[in-house]
Amino acid sequence: MPLHTGEPIGSGDRVFLADARFAFDPAWMGAILKKPTVLTWEGRPILAHVTGDFADVIRRAMAAGEPWSVPVDVEILAADGDATVYNHELRKRERPFVEPLLPETVRSIERKSYFGAYKGVTDLLTKYAWPELALVLTRWAAKLGLTPNMVTAVGAVLCVGATIAFFEGHLWLGMLMGWIMMVLDTVDGKLARCTITSSAIGNIFDHGIDLIHPPFWYWGWLAGLAAYGTPVGAELYGLLLWVIFATYILGRVIEGIFEWRYKMHIHVWRKIDSQFRLITARRNPNVLILLIALVFGRPDVGIILVALWSILSLAFHTVRLVQAFLAPKPIVSWMSES
Missing domain, CATH: 1.20.120.1760 (CDP-alcohol phosphotransferase transmembrane (TM) domain)
Structure with a gap:
């Protein structure tokens, strides 16, 4: 049955209604709470954020599991159609899942909830x-x-x-x-x-x-090369250590400046930024580089490659920040424009 408080509803009150016979991604709630909106499944309302004027009508339609007459000033999102939502927190545009909550759909709901x-x-x-x-x-x-x-x-x-x-x-x-x-x-x-x-x-x-922790892992790797048997010279050691910490700190500062100024991550500005995030010099891609170098018996080369890749990644993000400052129009995510 639909969930509601059971308290009297005034005509001007904002009401949130949900049909508990469905499981749905919480992202839908964020989407419909922005303005009066109803989420439908096969024409029937399953989530609604409306004024009290329409609450009883929608509640009855939910209880009956039937299509309903759409008020002209309420936006409709069809969960089984092409409606999509931009999830700012998870940096993606998607059609969040909705599933009837039945014994046979539990496993499917679990997977969709996880990947969502x-x-x-x-x-x-x-x-x-x-x-x-x-x-x-x-x-x-x-x-x-x-x-x-x-x-x-x-x-x-x-x-x-x-x-x-x-x-x-x-x-x-x-x-x-x-x-x-x-x-x-x-x-x-x-x-x-x-x-x-x-x-x-x-x-x-x-x-x-x-x-x-990431720069301390790289520092530890660099320091452990001597004990492992593949040491680097003192001058190269000092240079690599400086590069590792400088690029890491500056990279985070650039990301912070972009997020502070434009209220979004630098990685979601344009599609190229999202694609570059796959391989940019963050912990996981860097550790992958170190693993490959270790497999080939050259962990010393691995840390050098991490340092070089960190420099290139920092250069890329520096250029992108400058381009954002010089851009003539408002900066918005390519996913929010879809």
Whole structure:
């Protein structure tokens, strides 16, 4: 049956109604709460944000599961049509899922809920390499009653362990712990969104770790080369260390300036920015470079390549920031324009 408070509704009151016989992506709520809007499925209303004048009509239509007469001043979004939503938080334009809540659709709803929680603009490993693995781990975590903060805590321990291992020259051990941590970094976010257990503290905990540790991994890798048996000279060591930290800090500053000025991530401005995000010199692509170099027995070359790629990525984002400053028209995301 539709969900409502049961309290009297005034004609000018804004009302939110939902048919609990359907499961739906929370992104639809953000879309319809902007203005009076009704989300339909096969012509019947299943979510509605309307004034009290229309609430009873829509409530009865929901209860009956039937199509209804559309008020002229209410926008209609067809969930089973071509309606799409720009999800600013997850950086993607999509048609969020809606499914009748039935025993036979539970598995489908689970998958759609999980993949609906994925960012549209992210790195190539997160986007392509481990979604199915992370789905299995997220399902297990939910069944075991683990909270997202518990998963983040395990990731934090592995993160510190990988850093120590790198500094001591145990590059393979550090790489193993690092990759597990990177997968768990996907799991905790999906678990939070799919189980609706996100919290401000958890968000700070997770993103704080993500923000701080990457350059220390690279530093540890560089420092551990001598113990591993592939040292670099003192001058090159100092240069690489300087490049690693300078490019990382400046890159984050550029992203912060862009987001502060234009109220969106630099990676969602134009399509090329979203495509470059797949491979830009963030942690996951950089660790992939280090792994490939380690497989070929040249971890020293790997850290040099990471430094060079960091310089090129910084140059790309610097140019994009300057182009945004010089652009003659308002800066909006290419996805919000669709």
